[in-house]
Amino acid sequence: xxxxxxxxxxxxxxxxxxxxxECTVEGTSNPNLYWYRQAAGRGLQLxxxxxxxxxxxxxxxQNLSASRPQDRQFILSSKKLLLSDSxxxxxxxxxxxxxxxxxxxTRLTVV
Amino acid sequence: xxxxTQMEGPVTLSEEAxxxxxxxxxxxxxxxxxxxxxxxGEGLQLLLKxxxxxxxxxxxGFEATYRKxxxxxxxxxxxxxxxxxxxxxxxxxxxxxxxxxxxFGKGTLLTVNP
Numbered sequence: 001x002x003x004x005x006x007x008x009x010x011x012x013x014x015x016x017x018x019x020x021x022e023c024t025v026e027g028t029s030n031p032n033l034y035w036y037r038q039a040a041g042r043g044l045q046l047x048x049x050x051x052x053x054x055x056x057x058x059x060x061x062q063n064l065s066a067s068r069p070q071d072r073q074f075i076l077s078s079k080k081l082l083l084s085d086s087x088x089x090x091x092x093x094x095x096x097x098x099x100x101x102x103x104x105x106t107r108l109t110v111v
Numbered sequence: 112x113x114x115x116t117q118m119e120g121p122v123t124l125s126e127e128a129x130x131x132x133x134x135x136x137x138x139x140x141x142x143x144x145x146x147x148x149x150x151x152g153e154g155l156q157l158l159l160k161x162x163x164x165x166x167x168x169x170x171x172g173f174e175a176t177y178r179k180x181x182x183x184x185x186x187x188x189x190x191x192x193x194x195x196x197x198x199x200x201x202x203x204x205x206x207x208x209x210x211x212x213x214x215f216g217k218g219t220l221l222t223v224n225p
Contacts (some may be wrong), residue, residue: 006154032211043217044155044200053217090154092213099145102154 002027006091006103013110019064019078021106023091026072031093033074034100035066038088050074086110113138116202117216122221124191132186132219134175134201142179142203144168144184145213149198158186159197191223 006023013019025031035047046059048066056066063082067075088107092100096097136144137141141164147155159168164179173188184201201216 025151034213036215044210044215046214049212094153094211099157099160102147102156104154 001018002101004091004093004101004103006106008106009104010107011109013081015081015083015110019076019081019085021089021091021110022077023074023076023103024072025093025101028072028093028095030071031095033068034092035074035076036090036092036093038105040087044090048063048076067102081110083110113142113203113205115201115203115214115216117171117199117219119217119219121220121222124221126193126223126225127190128223130186130188130191130195130221132162132199132201132221134184134186134216136182136184136201136203138182138203138205140205141179144175144182145202145204146173146175146186147200147202147215149200149218151197155200179219191221193225195221196223 003024005048032084035048036044037047038044048056050068053071059083064078086109088105090105091103094100114137116135118193144156145160148158149155158173159170161168161177164177167176175186177184198218198220200218202213204211204213
């Protein structure tokens, strides 16, 4: 069966610290992978997507970066977190077309 | 560009009440339309979808009809339950070459009281 794992579930980090969130999928190959952010009072914003290993597209300029070192692994990173990076981060995947399967999310609080 | 506008909440209903959450969209071409649900503390789950005009998506008592003439995809349920309390997101998919993207509305928080 197709599953998606995302961790950690919650994270509290000080301003200026680095960030690494990981997402892995199982039961599929060559998926399209996505990182979304849900900020308080706002909807879901697409941050990055990837159609293959090493291929990353950024949707909005920001303090974050993404990498895809393996076919089914997608990593969201930051060198120095800002307060505005707080939010609920969701990883998702699809094969060719929606619907997307979403992970359970990481709630990040930058203090 | 593509966008989704859904009614802002929060929406508070009593159990067994009728639910409507409005959703309209702006898109080029013929997108597919979706409703996702997010239960407290969890990720998003697909609730229903429609891929072409006049299609009706349905699941768990929820329904939505793809109306091209009014560019709408309103979510309805005849009798809500406490367990339906969640955030509901309307979304459309559009193709960017070999990749599909989902554009979401801002979400509508539904609270159902016993």
